[in-house]
Amino acid sequence: MSKPGPPKTITALRYYGKKDLRLEQIPPQPCGPDSVRLQIAFCGICGSDIHEYLGGPIFPPKPGQKNPWTGEQLPITLGHEFSGVVTETGANVHHLKPGARVAVNPAFDDRHYGIEPCNTCLLGKRNICQRYASYGLSAPGGGFASEIVVQAISCIALPDSVPLEVGALLEPLAVAWHSLRTAGFVRGQSALVLGAGPIGLAIVMLLRVWGARTIVVSEVTPARKRLAKEFGADVVVDPLAAGEKDAVLSAVHQMVSPDGVDVAFEATGLQSTLDSAVASVRPGGTVFNVAIHEKPLMLNLNDIACLEKRLTGGMCYTMEDFAGVIGALEEGSLPAQKMITSIVSLENAVDGGILELIRSRDSHVKILVRPSGSHGVSRL
Structure with missing residues (x-):
């Protein structure tokens, strides 16, 4: 009788603290009824990722502590500017199907916890919800990984005219x-x-x-x-x-x-x-x-x-801002692809991405990490 194979794992760049990033194999997250599983296409490196690497936890939980709303603790998977392709949907998700191309609004608000909205959310300012958290910083999973499970309400469907690499720029453009x-x-x-x-x-x-x-x-x-x-x-x-x-x-x-x-x-x-x-x-x-x-x-x-x-x-964005950016992209009035100065593989994300931005910050606008791409660096 043959032995069962090893459990499936995903590849993720994990943040343990100041100047401590590790590429690891970790178990995949379960896909709940209101969530979707994404194969990550691209994830941008943000200035906040650089600050976390150089200075220690700012937005992630401190060592030995948990985020009070999400329960996340170190190590966490970095990356909050990402796009991907839906590979699995939860039982309650009907507006997205496998194969759908999406960007993600990484910000959490009261809807993500299934609780009544706070007064700030009732004012339409979900971006500054009293229980704010973010994928890639303080919520489960991040974009520097081969896949992620996110709540379906966080997904923004990409029009056919918007390539996945530009989809990873939606977050900074929404800011x-x-x-x-x-x-x-x-x-x-x-x-x-x-x-x-x-x-x-x-x-x-x-x-x-x-x-x-x-x-x-x-x-x-x-x-x-x-x-x-x-x-x-x-x-x-x-x-x-x-x-x-x-x-x-x-x-x-x-x-x-x-x-x-x-x-x-x-x-x-x-x-x-x-x-x-x-x-x-x-x-x-x-x-x-x-x-x-x-x-x-x-x-x-x-x-x-x-x-x-x-x-x-101002802080972050709401879905209204993502919709505005997508509208400008569809009109062809926003040449967002100019922002991409380099694309690196997940395996090379530290040296070719984060350290490259530290060494040559003024030579780049946005470096993207491509988990499923080839090794090394692509100059655009």
Whole structure:
């Protein structure tokens, strides 16, 4: 009598803590009645993944602790920007079939726990639910794996015109879409974007889609300055330009108006860029913070109150933002594929992906991990 074979496992990049990532074989998750099983197609490496690797748990549970809502504890599978193909559906899932191509909204809200919505969710702000968690950080499973089981309500069906690699960009693009929408930006307005990292560049690209009149970008690195122009900026200014006391404010006054821009998007998280954002916005204009700050910053509220400027911010996205991004992709007005600068296999995700971003951050916008792809690196 033959012995049974080994149990099926999946390949996953597991996060144990600071600078401790391990490629492991782990048991697959069961597919519950309200869930679907996905074969991961692509997963983007986010700046938050880099912060977790370099600095230790920020969003994942701390060592020895569990997430109070999901029960997740270290090690966790990283990756929250992913697309995939449905391979199995739960008994209660009827709108998705095996073979469906989807992107995933990784954020959890009260619906995912099967409980009554909190007051924040009732206000339509599920992105800041009191019990927020996220696949790839604090909920079961992540995108740096060969497969994942996710709740069906997290899935966003991809139109035939949107390839799976672009599907993995929906999450950062939804962050940018949410920023414009929450800031109240409207067609014909002017904007300043401080920082041309992946989110800053996504905001630039979407500002062009939304019909911005003038887009000014502040960025110090040559490679990202070039990308900002390519993605739609009218002018890119180096805030450290020699001989300029305040190069950003000067550029805004020359290119837009002596009054300033309508909206400034702060995507860097530095004291200097916050100061530039506040100074560069017109009376009654809006400063929108999308950056995650490593330390508290100083702000003189008189600079806000005396000219009735608005200072606000945003976090993550809702399904409305994903729908907006997909609509722009279907129209052909959003050249999202430009964001992809490299694709690596899951086996090479650490050296060719995470460490590559640490070594050569300014040379990349978005590196994708392809679990089912060939080994090595593909340059696009």
